[in-house]
Amino acid sequence: MWLNESENELRRDLQSVASDLRWSAVELLRLADQLRHAGNDADAQAAMRLCELFQGDEQRLAGYAEEVKAKAISRNKAH
Template structure:
């Protein structure tokens, strides 16, 4: 199935934000490890929680992008 230009843009946007969240989570993991090594376990745990939230959001957005591809979610121009 072919996607419309608007649907392709929506899919690219969802994939882009999901990718940003993935790389942000990787960076947060690095920061959490540095905090842990510095003896700041409280902030390391808080950072780890943020990372987990980002990872969940990334998975959800990637799933939405796949739904756009399968035409379960569609974007149409507003009139």
């Protein structure tokens, strides 16, 4: 099925934000590792919890993007 311009924009936006969250989680994991090696376990654990939140949000947004592609979610063109 073809997506209209608004739906394509929505899908791209969802994929973009999901990608941003993925890379933010990667960076937070790197920082958490550095914190752990520096002996700051409390902050390392806090960063790990944020990573888990980001990863869950990334997966949810990626799922929404797939729903847009499957036409389960649509956006009508604004007038």
